[in-house]
Amino acid sequence: MNGIDYLVYTFLGISVTFNMLGSIALHRFPDVYTRLHGATKSTTFGTIFAVFAVMAHAFYRLHVTGDPKYLQMSLHSLVALVALLLTNPTGAHAIAKAAYLTGYKPKKAVVDSYESRIAGHVKAEPEEGEVKP
Amino acid sequence: MPFMVAFIWAYILWLVLTAGTKGLGWNVQELVAGLIFAIIVGYATRDVVGERANRYLNPLKWLEFIPYAFVVFWGMIKANLDVAYRVITGRIRPGIVRVPVDLENDAQYTILSNSITLTPGTLTIDACPDEKALYVHWINIPKGQEEPKNSKPVSGPFEDWARRLGK
């Protein structure tokens, strides 16, 4: 056991915690949009830390053994992370817009400005005096 | 020229994916094969990439993304603690708000939308460049913020970042 082991354990613990939290958030929240919040953010964050753990492990093994296999492992997991970070929020937008256009309104919503845009009233100017500081 | 942008980025991706084939570097076969495939990719996508992509050839542009990455990472840490709090307590006040923004091109809208999705409590549903507004699902609207005047309460500093990075 040395310092790098504790670093890897910490990263793995954060990763597992947030992936688990993302899957529990799917059952805790009432409708599609709030579920998307929990799922997208938590699982993206958990995967970032899984990649960090693998990179720390691989660089340590590279330092010890000098095997280029571990350099490939860390660089390839970094490329996977970049692909995931670019695609995940865009997929969330696509699902949210599709859910709204299919007709599922947000439950328990206090304000829904998007409804007037869909109905054709493009001008949804905020009224003066409505907003209290 | 769009050919060079696609060519350079395809070749850099090839170099990253094939590092470590000879010692810790590259052997000659991989370099030559990567050159051939990068030329094919650059030629095939020359009509798709577009003339405006030239600005991503400037290395100074990419240095600006490094502090942005740290800002986004700090925002993601806050976002996940926020989501954890809401999962445990179940205390939400959701709604869809219209956020007026002042941006010019598609790259700026993409950067701002993705930043908003990854930072606390907000999720972009639609971007409307024709009326210069974003529609954002907000999981916990503070009292009196149902129709925000600018993007400050929703996204914090990210509108300035998006304007600078996508220029």
Next chain:
Amino acid sequence: MMSDPFFYAALLTAIAGLITMLRMLIGPTVPDRVVGLDTLNTIVVALMILLGAAYDRTIYIDIAIVYAILSYIGTLIIAKYLQGGLS
């Protein structure tokens, strides 16, 4: 041995994937199931990366890259189909 903690992390991540699959099975509406699918894709990418480190096989991580990109295209096509056709 250093690769043991990666197995435990992969096991717990797989349990998270099973909980997500439960939402895909019981989800009352179609967008709920698509949200479950999207979450499951991300968890599977994390699982592939962890197993690649656990078994010392870089090829698993290569598959994770391809899976991340292709699953995104699948999600986009389902979303586009839901909002009114593929045309």
